[in-house]
Amino acid sequence: DVQMTQSPSSLSASVGDRVTITCRASQGISNYLAWYQQKPGKVPDLLIYAASTLQSGVPSRFSGSGSGTDFTLTISSLQPEDVATYYCQKYNSAPFTFGPGTKVDIK
């Protein structure tokens, strides 16, 4: 099965900073990659699908890129409401494995 890894596992940044999270698949998955945001105590929310397509209603400061095995999620200007754990997930074929998550907080 394809394994998903994320880096870093956690980060602390200032409001307004540009934040980048990396997700890597152990085998190529084309662009079948989604990103989710899970705020503390809340249900996960779909942010990005097809590696770079923003889900409706998601702020434009979020963006995604990549294809094959290497993907990134970028927050262009970190806001206090972005404090959350971010997960990537492959969905080209089962199992639709999640990455281990990246916890983002404010410095």
Place this chain on the structure above:
Amino acid sequence: QEQLVQSGSELKKPGASVKVSCKASGYSFTSYAVNWVRQAPGQGLEWMGWINTKTGNPTYAQGFTGRFVFSLDTSVSTAYLQISSLKAEDTAVYYCARRPAALDYWGQGTLVTVSS
């Protein structure tokens, strides 16, 4: 609007069974697969598997075979997760989610606590 509403929290003893429901509304239930995701306390998201809502055919991830059963009642647009022979390590929040491709709508989660 599209919505998935799950059944309430459960407290069960080891060895018992539990059945979690996930009722869909606001869209055609059989048009999208239902996936199940587990989140143990303080841990990440774990994909458990999915059920084809047209055929009822389930697919289970490794680690979720045997004691875990996905089922449907399409007459009431509801998917079910049944877990038998519960263990303490099954304590978690269980989510259902709709999957057209990625998981776009999620239920609110059901906390299952297994404790003697």
